[in-house]
Amino acid sequence: MEIYKITPRGLENCRFDDMSREKGNRYWLLLTPEEMVNANGFFNFNSRTIDECLSNNQVPRLEVYESFSFGVINIINKEKDFILASELNFYLTSNYLIFVTKDSSSDMIKAVKDEIDGNSIDLERILYIFLDRLTASDNEILKDIEEDISDIEELVIKGENRDYIMDIVSLRKQLLFLKRYYEPLLDIAEGLEENENGLINEKSVRYFTILKDRIERLNRNVLNLRDYITQVREAYQAQVDINLNKIMKLFTVITAIFLPLSLIAGWYGMNFKYMPELSWVMGYPFAFLLSGIVIAICLIYFKKHDFI
Amino acid sequence: MEIYKITPRGLENCRFDDMSREKGNRYWLLLTPEEMVNANGFFNFNSRTIDECLSNNQVPRLEVYESFSFGVINIINKEKDFILASELNFYLTSNYLIFVTKDSSSDMIKAVKDEIDGNSIDLERILYIFLDRLTASDNEILKDIEEDISDIEELVIKGENRDYIMDIVSLRKQLLFLKRYYEPLLDIAEGLEENENGLINEKSVRYFTILKDRIERLNRNVLNLRDYITQVREAYQAQVDINLNKIMKLFTVITAIFLPLSLIAGWYGMNFKYMPELSWVMGYPFAFLLSGIVIAICLIYFKKHDFI
Amino acid sequence: MEIYKITPRGLENCRFDDMSREKGNRYWLLLTPEEMVNANGFFNFNSRTIDECLSNNQVPRLEVYESFSFGVINIINKEKDFILASELNFYLTSNYLIFVTKDSSSDMIKAVKDEIDGNSIDLERILYIFLDRLTASDNEILKDIEEDISDIEELVIKGENRDYIMDIVSLRKQLLFLKRYYEPLLDIAEGLEENENGLINEKSVRYFTILKDRIERLNRNVLNLRDYITQVREAYQAQVDINLNKIMKLFTVITAIFLPLSLIAGWYGMNFKYMPELSWVMGYPFAFLLSGIVIAICLIYFKKHDFI
Amino acid sequence: MEIYKITPRGLENCRFDDMSREKGNRYWLLLTPEEMVNANGFFNFNSRTIDECLSNNQVPRLEVYESFSFGVINIINKEKDFILASELNFYLTSNYLIFVTKDSSSDMIKAVKDEIDGNSIDLERILYIFLDRLTASDNEILKDIEEDISDIEELVIKGENRDYIMDIVSLRKQLLFLKRYYEPLLDIAEGLEENENGLINEKSVRYFTILKDRIERLNRNVLNLRDYITQVREAYQAQVDINLNKIMKLFTVITAIFLPLSLIAGWYGMNFKYMPELSWVMGYPFAFLLSGIVIAICLIYFKKHDFI
Amino acid sequence: MEIYKITPRGLENCRFDDMSREKGNRYWLLLTPEEMVNANGFFNFNSRTIDECLSNNQVPRLEVYESFSFGVINIINKEKDFILASELNFYLTSNYLIFVTKDSSSDMIKAVKDEIDGNSIDLERILYIFLDRLTASDNEILKDIEEDISDIEELVIKGENRDYIMDIVSLRKQLLFLKRYYEPLLDIAEGLEENENGLINEKSVRYFTILKDRIERLNRNVLNLRDYITQVREAYQAQVDINLNKIMKLFTVITAIFLPLSLIAGWYGMNFKYMPELSWVMGYPFAFLLSGIVIAICLIYFKKHDFI
Numbered sequence A, B, C, D, E: 001m002e003i004y005k006i007t008p009r010g011l012e013n014c015r016f017d018d019m020s021r022e023k024g025n026r027y028w029l030l031l032t033p034e035e036m037v038n039a040n041g042f043f044n045f046n047s048r049t050i051d052e053c054l055s056n057n058q059v060p061r062l063e064v065y066e067s068f069s070f071g072v073i074n075i076i077n078k079e080k081d082f083i084l085a086s087e088l089n090f091y092l093t094s095n096y097l098i099f100v101t102k103d104s105s106s107d108m109i110k111a112v113k114d115e116i117d118g119n120s121i122d123l124e125r126i127l128y129i130f131l132d133r134l135t136a137s138d139n140e141i142l143k144d145i146e147e148d149i150s151d152i153e154e155l156v157i158k159g160e161n162r163d164y165i166m167d168i169v170s171l172r173k174q175l176l177f178l179k180r181y182y183e184p185l186l187d188i189a190e191g192l193e194e195n196e197n198g199l200i201n202e203k204s205v206r207y208f209t210i211l212k213d214r215i216e217r218l219n220r221n222v223l224n225l226r227d228y229i230t231q232v233r234e235a236y237q238a239q240v241d242i243n244l245n246k247i248m249k250l251f252t253v254i255t256a257i258f259l260p261l262s263l264i265a266g267w268y269g270m271n272f273k274y275m276p277e278l279s280w281v282m283g284y285p286f287a288f289l290l291s292g293i294v295i296a297i298c299l300i301y302f303k304k305h306d307f308i
């Protein structure tokens, strides 16, 4: 349990008892789910949201009640295959901003404290800084994905004969993951911007507008990258189809040359008593000639029809 | 027929006659369609909605009339292949909330009663609790579907050579079913949130907003899972195409090796009187050599062109 | 020409002359296009809409003028392949509702009269009843289409080897037809709900809202059925692709077994003087053995690679 | 240069000098781009729009300035493959409607004059009549396209073995052309309906609403026809795939019958000294029998597996 | 560092010190990022935007603060494969328009100065002229792309047997690039049109509306060209599929003719002692006749089934 009183000189450590006595000041609290349950005797939030603080795997969202807003946020480890790092719930009232999380000493929280430093700050600005940090490095992640797609595209165009499906599937999955990550974040930013219960002051709303616009840009970027990888996938699949045609053309040429030759050979392998060609002196050269003619006709025909 | 009077201490059993005498109180009624027909002498709803209470297979929706709202809701058994469990119609007026259903002792209704318990509660809150229960466990259902898709995806990527179309078709059908289930529910939640006939008090509207947001999140999740399964389907189909190419390459290699060899064999099976090779001492080894050269050329060519 | 005066006891037959003399009453008129032309000396609608009453094949729509609304509606025979049954134009002014149609004794009109019976009724309610009848049985039609799609899906999944394209094409065409039928109807219902020239009284607007919602649900259902049939089509096409692979695998197995065997046979059919195998006592059994080995290798290889 | 004064008796020819002296009247002007440049000394429009009057190939649009609206419209020859017939720019101010075009004697302009005839008319009504004429016959054009698509569909379903890609490509291109033609027209109609600079009187706005609705219906029709042709294309492509399967089945049957027969023939063509079958009296009939068994097995197998 | 004072006679050069003393005038500043850092002692913008001026590779956007607007714009070299030419940041306050860029002597800036020339001008008009220049020649670029697509389409329809995938991929990539370029520009123009901090006067807002409409038209054009190239790609892929069918038909015909002939030849190459045909005088002509019949049957069959 960490409690910070908001003072003109920045954050100031404070005990729960002091906080509960002094009315009128504003506080930022970092609680574990269990501490939240205990503290609720003082705050009196509805039991439903308290239950969600205790459970995991909740869907990220913002619920705007008359006197407070309640939020669920998933923190993602974007380096390690986008696995869920931790979940954070928050309450925002007119005087308290409560973060309910199991690891209050995470990098995210530390970075927020660093940015506040010794400045006087609104409660909603702390929330803004935290939400802003969540997507701070996402432009780089999207740029990495774009380069990966671009690499595959180049190989596909060059006709490098490899199986790209696995790479494409993996990139598409990452993009879908990000889309599903941004959509609820966008809802949360919009909900804070709309400010239906009036907890955020007019001036700060502007910051949530900028936050919302940024997440929208990120999401739009994801959608455009999906378009991009769709193009690459379709180009690859077209190459596969074109390759099949090339294979079948090669195959047809081979067959069309050897079947007639084999027929000639088989023909003069027949055992009829009365086959005049067999006893001709020029019979064997005649078979050669016949074979040559067949080959020539095939080559001319297939050349003309672009098979070879 | 069950009639509950709303009191500061929770629900209180009550008879129809008492209810029709005392004006000013609020009541929750659980009626069968037939009881609704009889009770309409007292309530005077339009005959069209009464007809719908009697018939089954109505489309879920909300109709907002001047002095009351009428709703149709389908209750789905999500464990058993999403079959229709039962239909419920409701009327909401300023003093009455009427549920018209054939099994008023269903799990859903019991759960609503449990949640109300001994609390004082608004009529619209009862309706909210009921609607909220309808989708209470849907996040788990969607998570199950997501895992199923993910399993198929893994097998497809590993190149496991099975027919996944049946599984994909079945999952897509489930998602389409859910989409078609959420769309009218969303309309109903929106209609209650809009509150055009003013039957719901300002404070309670907030609950229907939260309900609507939740159904929207569920529906969005369904759409994203559709995207996901589309990706898997396309990856699978790409694998099928790539496999065809592989089969045809193998086939071409087999043919390209054996047709020339067969030609050689056939050629020296010809019965011409004057075929010098036949009487050479090294004729047979020469045929072997020729065959070896053909095989070598084929192998080099196909190796170079990535066929083998 | 049929003219009905709206009275507190329902519709009352009336002659044109009486109507033109008594001001202040409200009338429902059923006119043929030619009668409309004559009657326009009294009504004075713009010539453009009158022209449209005379011509056929107009696009369904609503045009909202300052003192009247003009509508074009196509009546479709949904049993007989969705052919156009008849066209109806209507004028709505503050005192007159005019239906211009060639067969004023159609089932639709009769049904409207039946529903009015002896009740007092607004002019706009007559229009509402008529429009409502237009899509009254469409839920059944859509349910039929859904069952047809479901039947095809089952057969596709079972792998029944038939050509479903014709059925799929026909169902898709029906759905597109319905989409194109609902879109203008939706515009008409919306136009009446918006009520820009104020001809419809506040209370009746609610009915057009319910009508619009219903058409929207029908159209949404059509879109979802399109999704459904798209899924079936894609599943079918995937089956076609998978079948091709199976055919080619079978084909490859056949070829891979018989080509080497044929080579062996051809090889020992060569006529070289000096071929030691030919004179071996065990030559022929040796050929049998060789063939058996080839078959065994092929079967093992193809078994391992899932060809058989 | 043609200048028409709007009088209660219709249009009245007038000279530029007279117009520039008499204030308070309203005029419709038909100018060439060069005449517009000269006349701008009087009108004083911004140089940018004047430049556009002089140049060709401008994008159709409406620009709404404080005291005037400026529009660019492309007139299309829909009979001759949709080539650009001519460009028209217009200025609308409170007293002047100026059409800047190279051929002021075109059919379009004549038709507008005919419709005005001797009637008193607003300036914006002249503009409306002109814009209305632009798409007057488009329903017929779309009906023609629909019939073309329907013809192709019927042939595809019948399985007529022709190459429809060229026809489909051409129809899709026409529809894309129309979509690109309607989109800016829709913007122009919407801009005039919004009437942000108030140049159009309240009553006339209604006409631009009807115009906008009509263009929207046309565009929606185009989108639906695109859906239709997409369905036909997909059906055709499915037929191509199904045909390939049929070809390959036929091919497999041929191969599966003849390869074993050829093996039998080749087998008894071997030259081993010790091949007992060769000297059997029933050897040759035995080969016949063997061949017959092979054929029978193949036919039964392929019949069972739906190949023939 | 260039500073221009806005005077009734156009721009007037000015020093930083003079500017910082005289209040009430309006100025246009061209600063390098480093100069901006220094000058911020005077302007006092928030450190976050100053940081972005220093860094590159920022996402284009507009941020609207209470007393100023901050923008990031990418300038693209559209001749050279759309590479990033330079980045420009701008601040707009009520009295200052600051362009922060490394090359203030670029063509773009010069063109802006030329257009201003000696005219009195608003600060926001300078910004408008600059933004307007950004897309000034884009209609030509899009026309070029359209012609490229049209060329490929013609070749595809003619059946020219080339690999168009590379060209199609490249054009699609260009269009996606342009879409991603226009989307943030559109946001910027919309943000300036919305004018939430009131820095732009009512009259000038109209110019940003026209700008926004123009970018929207460009983006819509891009989307339509994407539709166009999708059509061409699908037509090409259909051709590839149709070609495969043709190849396989040719292949089937070849096989179906030669396999039976080879069987006949092989059959009479058998070495049975008792084969009556071999000793017939007409044996060899009989084989010829048999072969002729096989060929005739094949040709008739394949002609009938449209294979040849």
Ligand SMILES: [Mg+2]
Binding pocket: A183, B220
């Ligand atoms: Mg969404």
Ligand SMILES: [Mg+2]
Binding pocket: A220, E183
């Ligand atoms: Mg976007």
Ligand SMILES: [Mg+2]
Binding pocket: A220, A223, A224
């Ligand atoms: Mg996008």
Ligand SMILES: [Mg+2]
Binding pocket: A226, A227, A230
């Ligand atoms: Mg995509």
Ligand SMILES: [Mg+2]
Binding pocket: A227, A228, A230, A231
């Ligand atoms: Mg795309």
Ligand SMILES: [Mg+2]
Binding pocket: A234, A237
């Ligand atoms: Mg594809």
Ligand SMILES: [Mg+2]
Binding pocket: A183, B220, B221, B223, B224
């Ligand atoms: Mg979504």
Ligand SMILES: [Mg+2]
Binding pocket: B220, B223, B224, B227
């Ligand atoms: Mg989604």
Ligand SMILES: [Mg+2]
Binding pocket: B226, B227, B230
């Ligand atoms: Mg999908």
Ligand SMILES: [Mg+2]
Binding pocket: B227, B230, B231
């Ligand atoms: Mg996708």
Ligand SMILES: [Mg+2]
Binding pocket: B183, C220
């Ligand atoms: Mg919907």
Ligand SMILES: [Mg+2]
Binding pocket: C220, C221, C223, C224
């Ligand atoms: Mg829908």
Ligand SMILES: [Mg+2]
Binding pocket: C220, C221, C223, C224
């Ligand atoms: Mg739908």
Ligand SMILES: [Mg+2]
Binding pocket: C226, C227, C230
């Ligand atoms: Mg579809």
Ligand SMILES: [Mg+2]
Binding pocket: C227
């Ligand atoms: Mg869909």
Ligand SMILES: [Mg+2]
Binding pocket: C227, C230, C231
């Ligand atoms: Mg789908």
